Amino acid sequence: MSQFSTCAADTALSSSTYTHDFTTDGFDDDNWNITAGNVTTTSSGALFTIKESGDAPTIRSKWYIFFGRVSFIMRSSPGTGIVSSAILLSDDLDELDWEFLGGEADVAQTNYFGKGESSTTNREVDVAASGSQTTSHNYTIVWKKDSTEWLVDGVVLRTLTADDAVSGGNSYPQTPMDVRVGIWAGGDSSNAEGTIEWAGGDTDYSQGPFEMVLEKVEVVNDNPGSSYTYGDTSGDADSIDVGDEDATTSASSQSSSTKTSTASGSAAGSTETATATQSGMWWTTSAEALVSKSQSEGNQVSVQVTCFAIVLSTLLALL
Template sequence: MHFLTSKLLPLLFASVVTAQTTTSCNPTEKTCAADTALSSSTYTHDFATDGFDDANWNITAGNVTTTSSGALFTIKESGDAPTIRSKWYIFFGRVSFIMRSSPGTGIVSSAILLSDDLDELDWEFLGGEADVAQTNYFGKGESSTTNREVDVAASDSQTTSHNYTIVWNKDSTEWLVDGVVLRTLTADEAVSGGNSYPQTPMDVRIGIWAGGDSSNAEGTIEWAGGETDYGQGPFEMVLEKVEVVNDNPGSGYTYGDTSGDADSIEVDEEGATTSATSEPSGTKTNTASGSAGGSTGTATATQSGFCAEHMFCNSTKRIAGATVVFTL
């Protein structure tokens, strides 16, 4: 059952449609190195009790602080966009994010899966909509189709922790809130309506950014809910725990050809185990650098760059099963 919303934002979508157009190596265009696989069939880390997990996550932008509440992603000023990325990929499975989204006009909290050939599965939360979560998907970086996003209910998402789960299989994907399925996408539906179904190994990325930053395109600001007033901050997203099930554990995933099809993926099963362990690292602040999270140095993420890296700037909203296309 999809959540109904009466707000149809006057989005300037013609200037907003932004897909991830770059990747370090796109396997649909050339031969790329194998992706590092999550070697275990399961992985769980509690940021609230065990601190940051340097062995499994890189901080790719900004600062992330871990406290007894969890990992804190904070925006204090223009340009802040703290983000973490898993050091491994999974190939079908289940990912759960136990988290609280951030309040704030124009602030976007996100938890996504993303592949080298630009397949993507998203949870997104706008700071001006405390009771709504956006679900979305992209295949092979294609963003011209208009019926991918569906809004679902997420009551008091900024003050109450919820379990936001993506169950990703070869034939379908489900988005769940606190164990309740609120959206199901079949592969057939994606191919006919969204050009392609996400089906290649994906890593996990979690972050917060200001879509309402005044430097962004007008359409991006409208989509994010309006211009961000940093004087109302700081704005904070809290990640308590991540739980992962990897259906195809191993040491690596290799694209057998340039099709981007699931059947072309070769799984190196050497080193596969049943569960992963993480070493507690206590309460601390980790800072992004050019390499692994937790090292010294800083990295600055621009709002437009963060928007482009993930396909957050959408061109339509699908509400209650209907496709709503906004035009200028």
């Protein structure tokens, strides 16, 4: 059972749409936090680069959505053990994933988790993503109350219904989620053996740098407002209260915009760099990371922690 009614309310995307083109508008620091490493923007887009062990550049939206559509126009990174990720994640550990392994250039992994439940291994489905490391494609998640679709360049390649989710509807993602994009080395030698195996093998940093490119993000929020509040501990969509707000009050910071981060340049096409402190890191490759992924003899585990105290108490209660 979910235990998140005591978490602070989530900031909602107050407008029904948000679009940002990193190739022309630089980094939009009104809408994104850089939670690990550094992200550089050029005319190619937002560049996420791994040069050495410990690098894991990541961005996270400053708002959540409650059902809708998110498109990532991006190019994944090559490199054994390198993982490019574009996901939606809730405080209640509901999750929808696009993940790309650097050793599999023509495959994208789709996955989901509900309430952090990760004891089963039949949620992942691999779909075709031809030339994902050399050509930008549109990877879209259409998330509705009763079903989710994963699309590549507008073509639906996977559909998940709430009824078909593992353990039934309760494990179907249905609580407000933020948006996170990043790259990390699952093949780093500091990771667990299962993580390295899942990522495709040991990462050889001498073959780098390894680079993922995010050109554009497009978002449709089905339930815009000021905030999302958990009304009880069920973790059900019906328990979420959407705070009302005139969407125009913050549309200037949550719509298509030309924003630049604290950077070395602000003109379109210039190089901009923003760096996060380690205390804000979300993706890391250590075993104690906020995100850890392991796969040993077919058992993949994914745990994300965002509402720290509540999650910890929940896990302890289950032991």
